[in-house]
Amino acid sequence: MTIVKYRTLIFIITGILLAGAIGAIATYGLPLGIDFTGGTAMQISYPEGRPALADVQAQIAKVSLGVVSVRESGNDAITIHSRTMTPEEHLAVLAALSEKAKPTELSYSSVGPTFGTQFAAKALWALVAVALSIALFIAFAFRKVSRPVPSWIYGLTVIVILVHDLIVPAGFYAVLAHMTGADVDVLFVTALLALLGYSVNDTIIVFDRVREHLATNERTNSKESFEVTVGKSISETLTRSINTSLTVVLALLALVFYGATATRDFALVMLVGVIAGTYSSVLVAAPLLIPLSRWYTKK
Amino acid sequence: MFASYVLVAEKNMCAIAVTLRRTLFLSLRQTADPLGEGVRAVPIMSYSQKNARGASFCVLEALNYTLAMTRYRVWSLIVLALGVLLAYFVWSTEMDPASRYHFRFGLDLAGGTELVYKADMSQTPAGDQASALSALQGVIERRVNLFGIAEPIVQTEQAGGISGSADNRLVVALPGVTDIKAAVDALGKTPTLEFRLQKDVQTGTTTIASFEPTGLTGRYLQSAALQFGSGATAGLSAPIVMINFNTEGAALFEKITKENVGKNLGIFLDGQPISTPVIKEAISGGQASITGRFTAAQARDLVNNLNFGALPVPINLESSSSVGPTLGAAAITAGVMAGVIGFAIIALFMIVWYRLPGIIATVALAQYLVFMLAIIKTVPITLTASGIAGLIITLGMAVDANVLIFERTKEELKSGKTPREAVHVGFARAWTAIRDGHLTMIISGVILFWLGTSLVKGFALVFVLGTLASFISAVTISRVYLLALVPEQAKGRWHFLLGSGFRNV
Numbered sequence: 001m002t003i004v005k006y007r008t009l010i011f012i013i014t015g016i017l018l019a020g021a022i023g024a025i026a027t028y029g030l031p032l033g034i035d036f037t038g039g040t041a042m043q044i045s046y047p048e049g050r051p052a053l054a055d056v057q058a059q060i061a062k063v064s065l066g067v068v069s070v071r072e073s074g075n076d077a078i079t080i081h082s083r084t085m086t087p088e089e090h091l092a093v094l095a096a097l098s099e100k101a102k103p104t105e106l107s108y109s110s111v112g113p114t115f116g117t118q119f120a121a122k123a124l125w126a127l128v129a130v131a132l133s134i135a136l137f138i139a140f141a142f143r144k145v146s147r148p149v150p151s152w153i154y155g156l157t158v159i160v161i162l163v164h165d166l167i168v169p170a171g172f173y174a175v176l177a178h179m180t181g182a183d184v185d186v187l188f189v190t191a192l193l194a195l196l197g198y199s200v201n202d203t204i205i206v207f208d209r210v211r212e213h214l215a216t217n218e219r220t221n222s223k224e225s226f227e228v229t230v231g232k233s234i235s236e237t238l239t240r241s242i243n244t245s246l247t248v249v250l251a252l253l254a255l256v257f258y259g260a261t262a263t264r265d266f267a268l269v270m271l272v273g274v275i276a277g278t279y280s281s282v283l284v285a286a287p288l289l290i291p292l293s294r295w296y297t298k299k
Numbered sequence: 300m301f302a303s304y305v306l307v308a309e310k311n312m313c314a315i316a317v318t319l320r321r322t323l324f325l326s327l328r329q330t331a332d333p334l335g336e337g338v339r340a341v342p343i344m345s346y347s348q349k350n351a352r353g354a355s356f357c358v359l360e361a362l363n364y365t366l367a368m369t370r371y372r373v374w375s376l377i378v379l380a381l382g383v384l385l386a387y388f389v390w391s392t393e394m395d396p397a398s399r400y401h402f403r404f405g406l407d408l409a410g411g412t413e414l415v416y417k418a419d420m421s422q423t424p425a426g427d428q429a430s431a432l433s434a435l436q437g438v439i440e441r442r443v444n445l446f447g448i449a450e451p452i453v454q455t456e457q458a459g460g461i462s463g464s465a466d467n468r469l470v471v472a473l474p475g476v477t478d479i480k481a482a483v484d485a486l487g488k489t490p491t492l493e494f495r496l497q498k499d500v501q502t503g504t505t506t507i508a509s510f511e512p513t514g515l516t517g518r519y520l521q522s523a524a525l526q527f528g529s530g531a532t533a534g535l536s537a538p539i540v541m542i543n544f545n546t547e548g549a550a551l552f553e554k555i556t557k558e559n560v561g562k563n564l565g566i567f568l569d570g571q572p573i574s575t576p577v578i579k580e581a582i583s584g585g586q587a588s589i590t591g592r593f594t595a596a597q598a599r600d601l602v603n604n605l606n607f608g609a610l611p612v613p614i615n616l617e618s619s620s621s622v623g624p625t626l627g628a629a630a631i632t633a634g635v636m637a638g639v640i641g642f643a644i645i646a647l648f649m650i651v652w653y654r655l656p657g658i659i660a661t662v663a664l665a666q667y668l669v670f671m672l673a674i675i676k677t678v679p680i681t682l683t684a685s686g687i688a689g690l691i692i693t694l695g696m697a698v699d700a701n702v703l704i705f706e707r708t709k710e711e712l713k714s715g716k717t718p719r720e721a722v723h724v725g726f727a728r729a730w731t732a733i734r735d736g737h738l739t740m741i742i743s744g745v746i747l748f749w750l751g752t753s754l755v756k757g758f759a760l761v762f763v764l765g766t767l768a769s770f771i772s773a774v775t776i777s778r779v780y781l782l783a784l785v786p787e788q789a790k791g792r793w794h795f796l797l798g799s800g801f802r803n804v
Contacts, residue, residue, distance in 0.1 A: 043626070087619070091480050104623060105623055107623065112616070112617040114617070123750060130742065130743045137738060138739075190755050194758070200736075201699065201739065205736070240702050240703055243652070247698045247699065248695035248699075250645050251641040251694050255637045255692070257637075258633060259633050259691070260631075260687070261630070263634075263685060270692065
């Protein structure tokens with residue numbers, strides 16, 4: 001019951017958290033990677049020791065590529081970002097880098113600009129489509145529950161929660177990208193989409209319990225207030241909401257600490273997202289039903 | 300002995316049967332059993348009727364439960380044996396170098412190059428685009444095969460609503476190839492064959508031979524073949540490239556040769572003259588032979604280029620990526636490491652918190668993993684770094700359903716039900732939340748797949764399959780195991796074994 005009682009406080013804290021995440025995105029921005037903007041990213045390793053970045057810049061300058069960014073990556077590698085290179089320019093850059101050292105190209109990726117913008121549009125559609133279909137599905141799954149709130153309110157609440165579950169990890173990523181030079185890539189979008197599908201699970205657990213209690217109340221003609229029902233549902237399902245997320249958090253921690261470097265940022269975003277998703281499901285989703293039900297009955 | 304057993308059984312079971320009947324009557328009327336087995340419908344009867352049937356009913360009921368337990372034990376042995384067999388399959392196929400069920404690693408893990416081309420369909424009528432795209436795929440496949448690398452993949456992506464793509468695309472994956480330029484050159488080369496007439500131009504005192512296009516090009520080519528004629532001079536067999544024109548080309552060729560007897564007809568490949576024979580007479584029938592300045596190897600290339608040559612539609616390179624072998628190998632090792640550690644800590648948590656059900660969940664999780672690996676091997680699904688990450692994440696998600704069921708079972712135990720009854724009801728009541736939760740994950744997985752660059756597809760496939768598999772494993776495998784072990788009544792150590800967290804039952 002504590003959660004329902006202090007719901008206003010929780011809403012305020014959630015609001016502050018959301019404002020912080022939005023603030024981070026506004027301040028640092030989400031730097032779009034080559035998957036969206038088009039361009040070339042190269043990762044070069046120098047097993048015999050990494051030269052100064054300025055030297056590398058000077059070497060690449062021989063190939064006219066416009067603005068080129070060179071950053072350190074890992075212990076002995078660098079990453080180079082530039083506009084989309086042609087295969088010939090790619091070879092020229094490799095030749096220029098090999099003049100004084102013996103570098104190995106770890107990876108190379110080049111995306112044409114139109115390809116990038118199309119992917120961006122598609123990714124946005126995918127996010128909207130997932131959120132909408134989940135909300136519609138929830139509204140459908142709870143169609144038999146109509147008192148005191150109609151089933152579409154459950155769907156609407158889920159959308160609000162999903163937006164929260166996306167903004168928090170996105171804000172986290174804005175900070176992470178600011179610190180490490182990472183950018184928004186295909187994997188980031190993948191993480192968000194997977195999060196949408198997963199973090200709604202905990203919300204479903206609580207809603208499912210509310211649904212069950214409402215059905216029982218109706219059968220037994222109980223005059224229990226909606227507030228009490230919601231509070232009861234939350235505290236009864238608290239352990240399982242936490243435990244289901246905890247197992248995923250454990251898997252993600254293993255990925256962050258031991259997994260491939262390529263999926264580290266991905267795992268971090270999912271980690272933050274899963275935690276935010278559990279928080280919002282337990283503390284925000286069901287309590288949010290109470291003011292919504294009041295608003296609906298008054299209307 | 301027997302009599303006393305019956306007596307005890309009667310005493311115990313009868314009490315259970317009575318409570319069971321009462322609770323089942325009250326609670327199960329509302330609860331659908333998802334798998335159609337489990338709690339049987341208990342006849343609803345009045346108390347007087349029930350008392351009349353008395354002891355014999357109780358003995359029957361006791362027998363019924365012993366039978367049910369034996370049935371679940373047999374089933375659990377079968378399920379366990381299947382799991383061991385699958386594990387053996389996964390292990391042995393990986394050890395056997397000749398097996399065709401090795402894990403397939405994507406380019407980001409195995410190293411290699413991926414090229415994405417956009418097919419320029421601006422000149423192709425809408426109705427022909429699909430066939431043009433598949434013809435393009437055929438041509439590129441033949442060119443890729445000339446590389447002689449293992450398992451190249453050429454895929455097409457058709458424009459339109461279903462794929463969500465605005466362009467027709469061709470995706471070429473070349474494992475082991477890291478020289479992008481060489482690959483692009485070899486694939487993108489469009490040999491143009493042209494027949495040009497020599498025309499001498501007088502400039503001042505010198506005569507310059509220039510060639511004028513005749514309109515006859517490789518477009519009218521039907522097929523080309525390599526032959527070896529006996530060279531008259533050196534006694535060496537000279538390579539001859541035989542060309543067959545289609546009807547249109549044959550007519551054009553006849554017209555050109557008829558009107559220009561005595562002149563030189565230049566044969567140009569990619570703008571370079573390869574031979575300039577003199578037209579001796581009009582040639583009908585649409586056959587021409589080219590002999591000239593080329594070796595046998597060059598002639599073979601020419602024939603290949605002519606046959607496989609002209610692309611049905613022009614292509615532009617849109618994106619390319621390559622990963623060196625070192626990065627990929629490190630990613631595989633790291634992925635395996637993270638998987639092992641992830642599995643171990645999830646198992647540890649489940650066993651410490653849920654005790655006996657935790658052990659069962661761990662066995663079910665191991666079986667889930669083995670099942671997924673077997674699916675990945677047999678379908679086969681190409682594993683990418685994100686796919687491996689997806690598999691590890693689904694390990695954490697796969698036990699979710701178990702957590703829901705165990706928590707629910709615990710609640711039922713607390714409300715005074717007997718352990719077996721609690722398990723049955725726990726499964727039945729956790730069902731709606733499990734179903735709804737898994738469905739939302741499948742929704743997002745399917746849309747992820749649609750978003751589909753190869754990176755995302757790897758993840759999405761594993762995610763969707765993992766969700767389905769964990770769905771099945773949680774509601775069937777752990778259920779069978781649990782019902783094979785959990786006794787009718789919680790006594791002695793069962794209070795501890797069925798407890799969770801810091802509490803016993």
